[in-house]
Amino acid sequence: MKKNELLTLGERLNYAMSQAGMSQGMLAKQAGMAQPTIWRIATGRANGSSKILDIAKALNVRPEWLVSGEEPMTADDYSNKPESKKNENHLGDNGSDNASVSEDEVDVVLLKDIEFAGSDDHLMKDGDSGHKVRFSKSTLQRVGANPSGSSVVCFPIRGGSMEPAMPDGTTVAVNLEDKKIVDGKIYAINENGWKRIKLLYRTGPDTVSIRSYNSAEFPAEEKSLQDLEILGRVFWYSVLL
Structure with missing residues (x-):
């Protein structure tokens, strides 16, 4: 095979x-x-x-x-991929020297939790973890995000539903402008205030299957798209081993 x-x-x-x-x-x-x-x-x-x-x-x-x-x-x-040979992203502090950010880079605020993703400005400030994630503008352009970083949110995920690929504490970056469902890709979703990071698969014109990497403990769920808000697509994540 x-x-x-x-x-x-x-x-x-x-x-x-x-x-x-x-x-x-x-x-x-x-x-x-x-x-x-x-x-x-x-x-x-x-x-x-x-x-x-x-x-x-x-x-x-x-x-x-x-x-x-x-x-x-x-x-x-x-x-061996050309785009992976350069480490384009890193975690820093909000108090770090802004002069160290080149014209080709932007810093995105690292939120404390997914609950602050997609919130209003007041809640976004309350959710500031005090750290930032740096991206090259070319990376953001490549994934269809605004090069200014204004359409990107970063936060750590919690729980074991996406293990082993994305264990508890994994930092993810979500492009809020990319809401189109591509089977097998990872998305931030909101279901009546319950925000999660999940794999999505279209199962019909108006239905979607919500899946986890840890499918043994978190079985697939069938949902209507009318009951689900796609916050955005995960385009980057970082795991500390």
């Missing part, structure tokens, strides 16, 4: 094991888990595991690829 034909976690796991020359027993030993658990995932009898990060590390693949098929497969593939 070709890599672009791998549709399930089990298929990607089997492919990664074959590429690494590992048996289920070898992988189980390196990941620190029982071989029957590997067998259940590989055969499709389990669609997730709390040890996905350990499995991905043992196979030298990205957990995002293993869980959802999001390319690239390995970190080496990612580092």
Whole structure:
């Protein structure tokens, strides 16, 4: 089976094991888990595991690829991309020297929580964490955001629904101008005041499937688009390991 034909976690796991020359027993030993658990995932009898990060590390693949098929497969593939060779983004302090920001860069306020995303100016100020995230203007243009950063909000996510790819505390950047649903992409959504970061899939003209990377604990939800507000699309995130 070709890599672009791998549709399930089990298929990607089997492919990664074959590429690494590992048996289920070898992988189980390196990941620190029982071989029957590997067998259940590989055969499709389990669609997730709390040890996905350990499995991905043992196979030298990205957990995002293993869980959802999001390319690239390995970190080496990612580092070879031209746009990833330059570290364009960093966390700083609001009190940092503004002179250090070049004409090609902008600082975006890091909010305390998703609850402040899309709020009015007063709440946005209350939600200021005291830190900023710096982006190059070319990055913002590439994702369709305003180069001034005015349409971008950044905040940490909470909880374990998007693990292992996006664990608790992951900082995300959302383009509030990008609300078009593309299957399998990550969005900030608002459902009657309940704001979350989720994967979205269109299931019909007026319906959408809300999914989590941690599907074992957070099963998919079917919702009407009329009951859902798309705040924007996540175009960048940063994880501290």
